[in-house]
Amino acid sequence: MSDLANTFHDAPLNAEIAGRLAGHGLHARRVDDAARAETDRWQDAVARGFLNGEPNDTQHEVFAQLGAYRRKLGVYDAAGAQPDLPVATFASWIGELTLPGAVVPACAISAVTVAPTHRRRGILRTLMSGELRTAAELGVPIAALTVSESTIYGRFGFSSAAQAAHWEIDTRHVRWAGPEPTGRFDFLTREQGRAAADALHQRVRAGSPGELKMPGGHWDRFFGTRADAEKADQLRVVQFRGDAGEVDGLALYRAVENEASFDQSTVEISLLIAATDEAYAALWHFFLSMDLISTIKASELAVDEPLWWMIGNHRAASIRLLDHHYLRVLDAPAVLQARSYDVADTIVLEVSDPLEITGGTFVLTTDSTGVGEVDVVDAAPVGLPAVQLGVAELSALVLGGVSAVTLARAGRLRADDVDRVARVFQTTRAPRLSYWY
Numbered sequence: 001m002s003d004l005a006n007t008f009h010d011a012p013l014n015a016e017i018a019g020r021l022a023g024h025g026l027h028a029r030r031v032d033d034a035a036r037a038e039t040d041r042w043q044d045a046v047a048r049g050f051l052n053g054e055p056n057d058t059q060h061e062v063f064a065q066l067g068a069y070r071r072k073l074g075v076y077d078a079a080g081a082q083p084d085l086p087v088a089t090f091a092s093w094i095g096e097l098t099l100p101g102a103v104v105p106a107c108a109i110s111a112v113t114v115a116p117t118h119r120r121r122g123i124l125r126t127l128m129s130g131e132l133r134t135a136a137e138l139g140v141p142i143a144a145l146t147v148s149e150s151t152i153y154g155r156f157g158f159s160s161a162a163q164a165a166h167w168e169i170d171t172r173h174v175r176w177a178g179p180e181p182t183g184r185f186d187f188l189t190r191e192q193g194r195a196a197a198d199a200l201h202q203r204v205r206a207g208s209p210g211e212l213k214m215p216g217g218h219w220d221r222f223f224g225t226r227a228d229a230e231k232a233d234q235l236r237v238v239q240f241r242g243d244a245g246e247v248d249g250l251a252l253y254r255a256v257e258n259e260a261s262f263d264q265s266t267v268e269i270s271l272l273i274a275a276t277d278e279a280y281a282a283l284w285h286f287f288l289s290m291d292l293i294s295t296i297k298a299s300e301l302a303v304d305e306p307l308w309w310m311i312g313n314h315r316a317a318s319i320r321l322l323d324h325h326y327l328r329v330l331d332a333p334a335v336l337q338a339r340s341y342d343v344a345d346t347i348v349l350e351v352s353d354p355l356e357i358t359g360g361t362f363v364l365t366t367d368s369t370g371v372g373e374v375d376v377v378d379a380a381p382v383g384l385p386a387v388q389l390g391v392a393e394l395s396a397l398v399l400g401g402v403s404a405v406t407l408a409r410a411g412r413l414r415a416d417d418v419d420r421v422a423r424v425f426q427t428t429r430a431p432r433l434s435y436w437y
Helices: 003-010 015-022 036-049 057-066 123-137 190-205 218-223 277-288 306-310 332-338 391-397 404-409 418-425
Strands: 026-030 071-077 088-099 102-114 142-146 159-170 184-188 235-241 247-256 265-274 293-301 317-329 345-352 360-366 372-377 386-390 413-415
Touching: 003 071, 003 088, 015 026, 015 123, 026 123, 036 057, 036 071, 036 088, 036 102, 071 123, 088 123, 088 142, 102 123, 102 332, 159 391, 184 190, 190 218, 190 235, 190 247, 190 265, 235 277, 247 277, 265 277, 277 293, 277 306, 317 391, 332 345, 332 360, 332 372, 345 391, 345 418, 386 391, 391 404, 404 413, 404 418, 413 418
Parallel strands: 102 142, 265 293, 345 386
Antiparallel strands: 026 071, 071 088, 088 102, 142 317, 159 293, 159 317, 184 235, 235 247, 247 265, 345 360, 360 372, 386 413
């Protein structure tokens, strides 16, 4: 791990966490990665929170091996029947988030649970606000998470910044209208696929706003190359090499047989990585041309997939959008200065923050080279267009996935010249996160 990742992992809990929980007879602590009994029980609590069965010995062993990079918090009730089993869990780590034109450290959050026996005690609010403050104090500019429920995190300043598109395609009527591939396809073992995936994802994610560096253990989870993998034998991996011979694309999928009609089976694509336009077109052509397959399902795609323009019958594809990657700005000047811009302008952002982490008035000046500079001021300068917004709305804007005009029409921000604000934040490609974490 990097120095920042190590420092964050080992940082003491924010003082407000202990103070607030003590009033409910609870205490929180960091789970010791070296104490198997603690990590096993923490994993048990997470499984309960996400409605899963009790982890077995193999699952405990794998988690202990692969999950040490996570900063794991547990909340304990000494008066409970199982005082060693957390009544709430929280995990986070320092990842790398791609913004337009930049990659920045991000506090990635996962495994957030509160037992139904301990709801309505402010546990989630206490953990979340405390951990966000810890990250901010260490200089982490932004936090990120994917959510099982979309109504929970807005009160903490998070907002959906990258939506995910879920596609279902009727291959019998789709009609390919894209380029014909000229490279080479090869099937790989799951182990070979897992070995190739990380380097390919690294090539792609640096230019894809919204992507986060793959967390530890996730590649093995995807490819079924860990000891606790279930139904791994159903997974298939295909690789594409361009004419130059380099591996430019890879896809992970499984075929689901239609027992009533074998030639109307389904392919479910769980991962498709393409480093070039040729690889992207080739992989989709490969799947749309498969024998015995009448339906293709794929998820965590971008809202502006080029695939839409590669099929001759748009009505053969059903697309559903889902809120997916949530962001929360922790240091507004740092984030605004990190990303790049496509227009030169100066605007004023008056940001309110419910947790008082990064609120204030900021003058953002962008130049023709894409660089942005921020001045922190006490009041908006006269003569400059100002926008009043919450940190959640700012978090939605930073990737360019929503227009300021849309947020203004929805009543989520107020601006003197909203079109001008929108042009400052607009980007040339929609943000995307290609997986859940």
